[in-house]
Amino acid sequence: MNNFIKKIKYFILSLKEKSLLNKLKNSTKRSYTNNDTKNVMVKGASLTINSKTLQTIAEVKENVTSIVAKTNCEPKALFDYIKVANTPVYFLNNADKLLAVIKEEEGLITEKKGFDAFYLSIILGLGIKFKTEPMFVVRNPEIEKSYLLHHFYCWYSLKSGLPGFDYESRKMFKKYLIDGSDEFTKHLSMAQILSLQEAIARDQEATAYALEYINKIDGSKNVMDKIKNDGGANI
Numbered sequence: 001m002n003n004f005i006k007k008i009k010y011f012i013l014s015l016k017e018k019s020l021l022n023k024l025k026n027s028t029k030r031s032y033t034n035n036d037t038k039n040v041m042v043k044g045a046s047l048t049i050n051s052k053t054l055q056t057i058a059e060v061k062e063n064v065t066s067i068v069a070k071t072n073c074e075p076k077a078l079f080d081y082i083k084v085a086n087t088p089v090y091f092l093n094n095a096d097k098l099l100a101v102i103k104e105e106e107g108l109i110t111e112k113k114g115f116d117a118f119y120l121s122i123i124l125g126l127g128i129k130f131k132t133e134p135m136f137v138v139r140n141p142e143i144e145k146s147y148l149l150h151h152f153y154c155w156y157s158l159k160s161g162l163p164g165f166d167y168e169s170r171k172m173f174k175k176y177l178i179d180g181s182d183e184f185t186k187h188l189s190m191a192q193i194l195s196l197q198e199a200i201a202r203d204q205e206a207t208a209y210a211l212e213y214i215n216k217i218d219g220s221k222n223v224m225d226k227i228k229n230d231g232g233a234n235i
Contacts (some may be wrong), residue, residue: 053162057205060160064153064209073145073213078152082136085159089136090124096139098123103174106138107151110158110170134158134165146210153206164198173199 071077079089092098095106102116112120112132121129124137136151158165164173173196176184188196 056160056162057157060153060157060162060205061209063160064156067156068149068213073149075141075143075145075148078148079136079141082152082155087134087136087155087159089138091139091141092124092137093139095137099137103178104137106143107136107148108134108155108158109137110134110165111167113167146214149213150206150210153209154202157202157205162198162202164195164200164202166195168192169195169199172196173203 067078067081071081083089099105099109102112102119104116109120109132111134114130117130117132118128120132120137121127126132134155136155138148154165163169172188172192176196185193
């Protein structure tokens with residue numbers, strides 16, 4: 001995937017997530033406080049996050065940046081890090097096509113239950129299970145770096161205890177990516193809306209980080225190319 005395509009992919013995803021957030025804000029009819037995250041949501045207002053959550057978000061970015069710097073974002077090194085942290089990584093031929101059956105994509109697969117877990121356990125040769133823990137499933141260990149980084153960032157956020165990765169939140173998030181209609185939203189409870197906002201927020205953070213990484217490596221490449229071509233004049 002060339003850099004232009006990568007930028008378009010993440011830009012479109014970023015816009016889609018912002019659109020979902022705007023729809024959710026407009027669908028909120030009253031204030032609601034979540035006892036787990038102490039977040040308050042008011043119609044037309046942004047999600048207010050407590051200081052602990054903000055601190056965790058900052059720590060996630062700082063730690064992922066450190067890991068990326070040490071590994072040069074090499075897929076093998078990132079997968080090794082993931083496995084050491086007790087999250088299984090599976091390489092599966094035609095993973096993209098097989099995962100599409102349960103409306104998933106390559107990368108991080110969060111907790112699954114019921115048929116999705118059963119199907120996942122069968123295609124991965126794990127026996128019969130009706131609940132699976134978070135895992136990575138990809139076709140090839142040499143997956144495109146910035147794509148993997150998006151999923152790695154989400155995984156690190158999950159491991160850090162940020163909200164938005166529980167089974168119900170991710171299930172709603174996947175459904176809402178397919179059907180973002182007002183009809184879908186109006187049937188959600190206040191707690192469900194808040195959980196969905198959390199899921200979208202985590203994905204937005206990962207998207208923003210992946211875009212930041214792409215811009216950084218593109219900028220570095222341009223500088224190096226200029227140094228090679230004209231000795232660095234007029235940089």
